[in-house]
Amino acid sequence: MLTRRSVLLATSALALLALPGRGFAAEQVVKIGIDASLTGGDAQSALLVKNGAVLAIEEANANKAVPGVKFEAMVLDDGTATAGQYDPAQGAINARKMVADHAVVAAVGPQMSGVGKAMAPILSWGDLATITPSSTNPDLTDPKFAQQYRPAGKPIYFRTVATDAYQGPNMANYFADTLKVKSVFVLDDTGAYGEGLANAFQAQAAKKGIKVLGRDKLDPKAADYSAVLTKIKQLNPQALYYGGVLQAGVKLVKQSYDILPGVVKAGGDGLSGPEMLTGAGFPAAEGWYTTNASPHVTEDPAIQDWVARYKAKFNLLPDDYAVTAYDATLVIIDAVKRVAATGKPVTRAAVRDAIQTAKVKTLQGTVSFDANGDIEDRVIAIFQVHKNDKYPLDDIIHQFRYVGVAPQA
Numbered sequence: 001m002l003t004r005r006s007v008l009l010a011t012s013a014l015a016l017l018a019l020p021g022r023g024f025a026a027e028q029v030v031k032i033g034i035d036a037s038l039t040g041g042d043a044q045s046a047l048l049v050k051n052g053a054v055l056a057i058e059e060a061n062a063n064k065a066v067p068g069v070k071f072e073a074m075v076l077d078d079g080t081a082t083a084g085q086y087d088p089a090q091g092a093i094n095a096r097k098m099v100a101d102h103a104v105v106a107a108v109g110p111q112m113s114g115v116g117k118a119m120a121p122i123l124s125w126g127d128l129a130t131i132t133p134s135s136t137n138p139d140l141t142d143p144k145f146a147q148q149y150r151p152a153g154k155p156i157y158f159r160t161v162a163t164d165a166y167q168g169p170n171m172a173n174y175f176a177d178t179l180k181v182k183s184v185f186v187l188d189d190t191g192a193y194g195e196g197l198a199n200a201f202q203a204q205a206a207k208k209g210i211k212v213l214g215r216d217k218l219d220p221k222a223a224d225y226s227a228v229l230t231k232i233k234q235l236n237p238q239a240l241y242y243g244g245v246l247q248a249g250v251k252l253v254k255q256s257y258d259i260l261p262g263v264v265k266a267g268g269d270g271l272s273g274p275e276m277l278t279g280a281g282f283p284a285a286e287g288w289y290t291t292n293a294s295p296h297v298t299e300d301p302a303i304q305d306w307v308a309r310y311k312a313k314f315n316l317l318p319d320d321y322a323v324t325a326y327d328a329t330l331v332i333i334d335a336v337k338r339v340a341a342t343g344k345p346v347t348r349a350a351v352r353d354a355i356q357t358a359k360v361k362t363l364q365g366t367v368s369f370d371a372n373g374d375i376e377d378r379v380i381a382i383f384q385v386h387k388n389d390k391y392p393l394d395d396i397i398h399q400f401r402y403v404g405v406a407p408q409a
Contacts, residue, residue, distance in 0.1 A: 027070045030346065032057060032332055033098040033107030033130070035115070037086040039079030041220075041247030044394070045273035045321070046111055049133055050075060051314045052325030053108040056333065058313075066337045069346075074104055078115045084221060085247040086191075091115030092122060099126030105351045106130065106332045108325055112245065113137030113193035116157065120149040124156050129352035131158040131331055133324035134269065136293045137196045138163040141372040155373040158355055160324040160331070160364070161293040162378035164193070167268055168200025168243070170380040170406035171291050175239060176208035177407055179264060183211040185237040187228075187252070189244025189270075190217050197268045198243030204409055205241075213237050220248040229259040239264035246275045253280035253288060269293055272319070272383065274394035282387045289384050289403070292320045295364050296381040296402050303363050319396045320364075320381070327362035334360045380406040 034053045036046035057071045076094040080087040091110055098104045099122060107123070107130040110116050116135045123130055139145045140157050150156055175181040184205055188198035202212055213235045216228050225248075232240065240263050242252055249271045256265060266289035276285055297303055298320055306326075310318045335354035339346045359368045368376050382403040391398040 028068055029072050029103055030069050030105055030336060031072045031074050031101060031103040032329060033074045033076065033104050033109070035076045035078055035091065035094050035107060035109030035119070035130075036111045037079040037115070038077040039081060040083060040085035041250065041275065042085055042111070042245055042273060043079065044275050045246070045319070046079070048316065048319050048322040049109075049111055049325045051310065051316065052133070052318060052322035053329045055310060055313055056326045056329035060333045065333055066340055069336065069340065071333065072103075074098065074101065078110055078112070085245060086110075086112040086115050088114050088118035092118040095119040095122035095126075099123065099128055104128065105336065105346060105348050106355065108133060108328045108332070110135055112191075113140065113196065114191045116140050117149065117192055120157050121151055124150045124152040127152065127156070127348045127352065129156045129158060129348070129355050131160060131328035131355065133160050133328045134293075134321045135159070135193065136161055136164045136167055136269065137192050138165040139196070141374050143372055154352065155356065155371070156352060158331075158369055158373040159375050160328045160362075160367055161321075161375065162380060163293070163374060164197045164200045164268070166378045166409065167291055167293045167380050168197045169204035169409035171241070171266060171268070171289075171382070172201050172204035172208055172210065173407035173409055174382060175205060175241075175264075175266070176210055179239070181210055181239045181264060183213055183237045184239040184241055185213050185232045185235060186215045187240065187242045187244070188217055189220050189242075189248040191220070191244060193270060194244030196243070197270070198241070201241055201243065218244065218248045218252060220244070223251065225252055225255050226259060229256055233259055237263060239266065242267040242271070245270035246273055246279070250275060250279035254284045257284035264289070266290065269321070272396070272400060274396050276385070277396070277399050278394050281393075285385045286387055287385060289382060290400065291406060292381040292383070294320050294324050294381065295377070295379045296320055296383075297323055297364050298397050299402065306363060317395060317397050323363050327360075327364055327367055330362050331355060331358050331360045331367055334358060382406050
């Protein structure tokens with residue numbers, strides 16, 4: 001286990017490697033960690049995220065974004081076959097690997113909030129900033145939990161997405177104001193993200209006058225949810241809301257199609273992945289609402305050149321979290337560039353401080369952070385799944401139809 005003492009020694013060693021006046025030798029390697037859930041139920045979504053970060057690094061090198069610096073990616077997988085999805089214990093191991101490598105000055109990730117809660121304290125003691133493109137649990141940047149998730153003091157957990165303090169309530173507003181939902185049953189998958197999102201949605205739904213008929217949990221490893229879905233059917237809800245990721249989500253989408261026909265069904269960004277389309281399939285996925293904790297930009301004419309570059313590189317269409325991963329990496333590269341331009345050592349602490357003061361023009365707009373590391377632009381986008389036979393089943397741009405921005409809470 002990496003102790004506080006060993007982390008501090010590692011950090012000191014990094015500082016010594018970047019003594020004032022030395023500067024960077026030609027093609028000095030600076031590493032950016034990338035952590036995503038590349039094994040298990042969210043693997044395809046994770047691949048899109050990882051690719052976004054990798055593309056930013058490769059383009060920075062090709063364009064010599066920071067003279068004398070060559071960026072390299074340290075790609076780590078926090079998913080395990082045992083968990084069948086993200087695994088917080090593996091995330092902690094990955095955080096220690098990043099901290100132990102003196103060339104890693106910042107990171108992109110993790111993809112999932114449960115992993116973020118395991119990684120954040122380790123990254124804090126290692127003085128290593130990370131920018132998550134998709135983990136949305138509010139606790140990670142809430143000053144009430146600073147002792148737990150940033151024990152060394154300064155914020156190290158930044159986001160290029162909004163938190164579930166906006167994603168859950170704003171979708172509840174859409175239920176009440178636009179869909180005119182009067183009753184709902186709420187489910188979660190027991191994970192840090194799923195529980196937090198469902199809690200936030202449920203609280204706002206009640207405030208908006210929606211009757212919450214009940215709340216239950218799904219075991220992500222269970223195969224059959226018919227018992228809980230049958231119980232929900234007997235309550236005759238107008239709507240179903242799910243907080244969680246795709247390991248349980250795909251099975252829920254499949255099984256609720258037969259047991260809960262005619263019910264409005266929705267979930268958060270944990271469902272907004274190609275696995276929902278290929279795993280659950282149609283007609284089961286038809287009509288489900290999902291959200292993203294970021295602006296929807298993949299169909300914006302202004303970034304179609306980037307979409308084309310991404311597709312040419314990876315033979316995949318990007319989603320909005322591929323965009324937020326790319327943007328997170330741009331922020332790190334900009335931070336390194338600004339530190340290097342001062343002539344001071346490019347240390348983890350200096351890069352972290354530069355990230356804190358970032359105002360970077362990105363694909364989603366100008367990214368800047370509040371004092372706790374949360375992005376200042378907190379847009380929640382809403383989608384509804386509608387099958388489009390003109391495009392492949394896993395084409396998330398054309399199968400997830402953009403509805404609009406969720407009403408702010």
